[in-house]
Amino acid sequence: MPPIDQSPAMVIGTIVYDASDLKRLQTAFRQAGQLPPWAAALVICAVGAVIGLGATTLVERLAGISAPPLGGAAPWGALLGVVLAVTAGAWRIGRPAGPIAAKPQTVGIGEEGIRLTTPKGESLMRWPIFANKVVQPGYVALRTEDNSWVLLRPEFFVSTDDYAAAVRLINANLP
Structure with a gap:
C-alpha cells in the first residue's frame, strides 16, 4: 500500500473488515425511524x-x-x-448481506480528519463531514453525512496506545 504522509499527530493503522464489523455497524447505527x-x-x-x-x-x-x-x-x-x-x-x-471485501486499507487519523488509502486510491474525510459517532468497548463507529462509515477496532492498530490515541483524536474532533 502507498505510504501515508505522516504528521506528528497522525495515528496509522491497517483496516481489514470482516462480517462481524457489518453487524457492529448495524447495531451502532440502528435508526430511530426504522420500523420494528x-x-x-x-x-x-x-x-x-x-x-x-x-x-x-x-x-x-x-x-x-x-x-x-x-x-x-x-x-x-x-x-x-x-x-x-x-x-x-x-x-x-x-437474504444474507453481501460479504465485506477483506481488502486491507491504511487509515491515518490526525487533526485534519481520517485518511483512507488503498492501492487504487486515497480519500480524506475531514472532521466536519461526520454526522454520528458511537464509541463502544472494542470499537468506534463513525458515519458521515452521506451515510459512509468507518469502523475502527483496536486490532487495526499496532498497539493499544495507538488505538487509544486514535480514539482521543476522534473524541477531540467529534463531540
Whole structure:
C-alpha cells in the first residue's frame, strides 16, 4: 500500500473488515425511524392486501364479471396479495448481506480528519463531514453525512496506545 504522509499527530493503522464489523455497524447505527419487524410485517400485509384486491377487481372489470364489492374473487385476490407480499418481504429480509471485501486499507487519523488509502486510491474525510459517532468497548463507529462509515477496532492498530490515541483524536474532533 502507498505510504501515508505522516504528521506528528497522525495515528496509522491497517483496516481489514470482516462480517462481524457489518453487524457492529448495524447495531451502532440502528435508526430511530426504522420500523420494528412486527410493524413492518403488518404494513407489508396491508399493502399486499390492497394490491391483491385492486388487481382482482381490475381483472374482474376487464373480464366483464359482475360481482358485488368484496364478493367473488376479491377476497381471494387480497389474500394472494398478502401471501406474495409477505413472501417477498421475508425473502428480502432473510437474504444474507453481501460479504465485506477483506481488502486491507491504511487509515491515518490526525487533526485534519481520517485518511483512507488503498492501492487504487486515497480519500480524506475531514472532521466536519461526520454526522454520528458511537464509541463502544472494542470499537468506534463513525458515519458521515452521506451515510459512509468507518469502523475502527483496536486490532487495526499496532498497539493499544495507538488505538487509544486514535480514539482521543476522534473524541477531540467529534463531540
